[in-house]
Amino acid sequence: MAKFMQIPVLDCTGFPGVKQAPILFYNSQVPLALQRCLWQNTDAMSRWVRFIIAILIGIVLGLLFGWVINPIDYTQTAPDTLRVDYKTDYVLMIAEAFHSDGDMALAVHRLAVLGDKSPEGRVLQTIIFAEQAGYIDADLDMMRNLSDELQIFQNVVETPES
Amino acid sequence: MNEDERGNWYLLTGVVLGIILGILFAWVISPVEYVDTAPESLKDEFKAQYRVLIASAYVANGDLVRAKARLELLGEADIYMIVAEQAQQMLAEGGSVEDAQALGRLALALGQEVPQPDNTATAE
Numbered sequence: 001m002a003k004f005m006q007i008p009v010l011d012c013t014g015f016p017g018v019k020q021a022p023i024l025f026y027n028s029q030v031p032l033a034l035q036r037c038l039w040q041n042t043d044a045m046s047r048w049v050r051f052i053i054a055i056l057i058g059i060v061l062g063l064l065f066g067w068v069i070n071p072i073d074y075t076q077t078a079p080d081t082l083r084v085d086y087k088t089d090y091v092l093m094i095a096e097a098f099h100s101d102g103d104m105a106l107a108v109h110r111l112a113v114l115g116d117k118s119p120e121g122r123v124l125q126t127i128i129f130a131e132q133a134g135y136i137d138a139d140l141d142m143m144r145n146l147s148d149e150l151q152i153f154q155n156v157v158e159t160p161e162s
Numbered sequence: 163m164n165e166d167e168r169g170n171w172y173l174l175t176g177v178v179l180g181i182i183l184g185i186l187f188a189w190v191i192s193p194v195e196y197v198d199t200a201p202e203s204l205k206d207e208f209k210a211q212y213r214v215l216i217a218s219a220y221v222a223n224g225d226l227v228r229a230k231a232r233l234e235l236l237g238e239a240d241i242y243m244i245v246a247e248q249a250q251q252m253l254a255e256g257g258s259v260e261d262a263q264a265l266g267r268l269a270l271a272l273g274q275e276v277p278q279p280d281n282t283a284t285a286e
Contacts (some may be wrong), residue, residue: 047172050173051173051175052176054172058177058182063188077203077204078208079208082199082200083199086201093216093219096218096223097218097222101260
């Protein structure tokens with residue numbers, strides 16, 4: 001018990017404005033802490049809270065600037081971000097070129113820039129869109145021809161030579 | 163030192179720190195991802211590929227109206243000059259001869275459509 005008696009009693013007399021009313025007692029007589037003395041950092045904590053609120057406001061402002069006011073330059077996009085109608089026209093151009101030169105390797109290479117989908121999947125998707133959008137039959141036929149030839153080409157590539 | 167003496171500069175520090183964190187997140191960690199873009203927003207190298215494809219399609223179908231409509235999607239002012247320059251540049255840099263020829267044929271067709279300056283007035 002003597003050990004407990006050696007616990008220093010907080011003395012807040014050096015802090016201006018700190019009241020001396022004891023709030024915790026040891027043995028109902030010795031004050032262990034004085035009101036506001038134990039929590040004398042109340043103001044400091046509120047400063048931290050305000051600091052964190054200021055950071056959060058700053059983050060919101062930063063996101064607003066970075067995402068809305070001045071987002072990353074969107075003039076540097078790749079063909080895989082094109083809208084579906086532009087992608088369809090891109091595939092149609094590939095089909096038109098293929099219809100003329102018959103170079104399937106070049107057509108596959110050109111289709112590759114349109115995203116990570118397989119070339120067959122990409123062409124089939126654009127054919128579906130083209131049918132819904134009312135493309136003329138000649139264009140649809142060229143895309144269907146590209147799709148058919150692409151499947152034959154892929155089968156030849158995937159089939160091991162005997 | 164009490165709060166009055168320290169002032170409120172820490173709030174400004176917090177806001178500035180937050181703005182830096184916010185911009186870092188918006189530009190580096192999670193930048194805006196663009197979808198459904200138009201051809202005019204393509205990178206220069208992809209625009210060049212696009213022009214080659216337009217030229218190849220033109221060689222295949224001979225449809226100049228369609229080729230012009232496609233070139234206009236790239237949002238460039240003088241399409242004739244751009245196509246002609248790309249054809250010359252491709253040849254000079256040892257690029258694909260077929261692509262350069264396709265661009266050349268398209269440039270030629272576009273050049274025939276470009277209104278020539280009328281010299282008759284000055285000759286008179």
